[in-house]
Amino acid sequence: MFVVRVSNFRKFNEKIAHIEFKPALKAFPGQFVMLNVFGYEEIPLSLATENSIVVKSVGETSNALVNKKFEILGLRGPFGRPFTLPRNKKILMVAGGVGVAPLKFLYDVVSEHNDVDFVYGVKNSDEIVFRFKNCIYATEDGSFGLKGTVIDALRCLDLKNYERVYCCGKEEMMKAVWKLFEPLLPKKSCEVSLERYMRCGFGVCGSCSLENGLLVCKDGPVFNVEEVGW
Numbered sequence: 001m002f003v004v005r006v007s008n009f010r011k012f013n014e015k016i017a018h019i020e021f022k023p024a025l026k027a028f029p030g031q032f033v034m035l036n037v038f039g040y041e042e043i044p045l046s047l048a049t050e051n052s053i054v055v056k057s058v059g060e061t062s063n064a065l066v067n068k069k070f071e072i073l074g075l076r077g078p079f080g081r082p083f084t085l086p087r088n089k090k091i092l093m094v095a096g097g098v099g100v101a102p103l104k105f106l107y108d109v110v111s112e113h114n115d116v117d118f119v120y121g122v123k124n125s126d127e128i129v130f131r132f133k134n135c136i137y138a139t140e141d142g143s144f145g146l147k148g149t150v151i152d153a154l155r156c157l158d159l160k161n162y163e164r165v166y167c168c169g170k171e172e173m174m175k176a177v178w179k180l181f182e183p184l185l186p187k188k189s190c191e192v193s194l195e196r197y198m199r200c201g202f203g204v205c206g207s208c209s210l211e212n213g214l215l216v217c218k219d220g221p222v223f224n225v226e227e228v229g230w
């Protein structure tokens with residue numbers, strides 16, 4: 001484990017914060033870190049850039065991260081298999097809530113060499129952490145962009161145009177996205193980032209194993225939909 005210094009902290013609402021740290025890591029989009037919040041536990045969080053994370057408060061440790069000011073944090077990683085990096089492709093990224101974090105990293109890395117559209121769904125506008133070009137924002141309460149879910153937003157697009165789809169958010173949402181693309185794309189062309197309860201982060205403890213035996217920490221967290229068997 002090494003220690004990083006918090007260089008910027010921005011809170012978006014009661015539950016969500018973007019935390020930048022120094023020094024930056026050598027990492028790829030889709031990878032995660034095990035973040036040790038001193039005095040609390042160690043939790044897995046996706047990298048949103050080489051030096052930042054987005055965290056949503058769901059329990060004790062994530063709540064401390066969002067609501068207390070830490071000057072330093074402990075960190076292990078980066079871990080996990082990243083997204084495959086496309087070139088000269090027509091791409092769609094679909095994010096739900098804080099699932100935007102790994103896709104922000106991917107967007108920054110690939111948007112120069114690919115034609116990228118983005119669909120970003122949240123409950124209401126104060127959960128919007130990042131802005132993207134060519135993005136449909138969907139808010140469940142209609143406070144910004146289209147009123148509805150990412151699935152409603154996808155119905156506004158010509159889905160057969162896309163050669164690759166990258167998705168991160170709740171698993172039911174990602175499955176629903178894949179249902180729309182299933183008749184249009186090979187399974188290997190759709191990549192999703194999965195979450196499971198995790199302890200070690202590098203394939204030893206087995207706590208994050210999927211039903212098919214693949215480990216989210218080591219074989220993922222990014223999988224194509226063929227690998228996850230959807």
Ligand SMILES: Cc1cc2nc3c(=O)[nH]c(=O)nc-3n(C[C@H](O)[C@H](O)[C@H](O)COP(=O)(O)OP(=O)(O)OC[C@H]3O[C@@H](n4cnc5c(N)ncnc54)[C@H](O)[C@@H]3O)c2cc1C
Nearest residue numbers: 043044045046054055056058059060061062101195196197
């Ligand atoms: C690879 C990976 C990347 C992640 N990236 C992010 C991210 O970028 N931003 C973010 O806010 N969160 C992310 N998470 C989820 C985050 O790790 C959990 O929210 C966090 O561990 C909760 O810890 P806690 O102590 O605050 O809550 P706990 O008290 O541990 O849990 C509170 C609630 O959250 C549920 N929970 C805990 N861990 C997970 C998990 N891994 N997956 C699903 N539900 C869980 C528990 O079942 C419980 O209902 C990621 C998880 C993984 C595995």
